Amino acid sequence: MTSRRLESVKPSATMAMTARAIQLRREGRDIISLSVGEPDFPVFPHVEQAIVDALRKGQTKYTTSSGTAELREAISDWMFAQVGVRYAVPQIVVTSGAKQSLYNACQALLDEGDEAVIPNPYWVSYPEMVRLAGAKVVELMLRPADGWAPHADDWERVLTPRTRVLMFSSPSNPTGAVWSAQALEAMARALEKFPKVVVLSDDIYDKLVYGGVKCPNLLQIAPQLASRTVLINGCSKAYAMTGLRLGWACGPLEIIAGMNKVQDASTSNASSLSQAAAVAALRGPQEPLESMRVQFEKRRHLMVELLRRVPGVEAHEPDGAYYVFPDVSKILGRKYRGEPVGTDTRFAEILLEEFGVAVVQGTAFGRPGFLRLSFATSEQQIRGAMDRFARCVAALA
């Protein structure tokens, strides 16, 4: 019934886990969800006011497909302040979430038979977007011992004359790893031999970094790549606006024009009210972002500390985003009620069904043996979830 292209696309495991958690809650179960990737904060008050004002002023019509001039100017100023690169308005496209920017870029750049390099572990949607564009995923296997950042000599193993796209996020979902200036420099050096490769730098978590770590932007380290780099960002994570679906891409005119074509042929403009909200978020006071970040930093510490008390679990402290990606492989050989646990997927199932904690199995991110736990939830929920997690592990023989 459906297209051949769709056959290779897997349903999102994060969405599936969230849906199951919601269903169990509806059945009256007490479930703590650590599976979603969104801030538990409301939109900032001035953003809320901007939406109400826009609605009252009748800003409920189509806008230019690529976004209002007002918002694209605000993005241009914000990007200049944050990254130090000045993009002209035609070099910016506003999309329904950062996700749509990534998707449009894949559609605009990839042909059948092209290769797209994706570091593994990856955000669940990257490979599916590549496959939906008819291209082939080439995984760059990262190692926990390196803090999940690439080595200089990793690149020659994955880049080929067929590589068209390299997409990555730093900070990463699911590991929270922030790639250092040296890691980005090495990547840029490797790309010199592959001038056809366009880099999609997914910067959606770049405001959420901890412990004094700075998140360098690729174009600060390798400005020579500007002619073939698309920077992708949005309001979802930094401004707690996930449901408002507002992201953007900035890059070379030709690529952005291509992404606009995809958007014109599919969704047209992002929501007019969300665009008004984004202007307020980007131009307004930034203090709420910082207080949210400080909360996340405390929660990160708490979750890692509690996880490390569980025997058999190895948890690194992530530098950014709001996920911990512990190694639970040592536990998978144990038994639950006489049956071997075996896989991270089964472990996540036991955690949810028997102990009421929703997490996402590492397999969904290309890495069996790990789990992704989000700390974008209250301290009380984190304590409750970690208590249940510890009881679950203790119940495995």
Ligand SMILES: Cc1ncc(COP(=O)(O)O)c(C=O)c1O
């Ligand atoms: C790495 C990464 N990129 C992009 C997105 C999507 O952002 P948006 O909600 O703005 O589409 C997410 C959301 O989980 C993400 O984790």
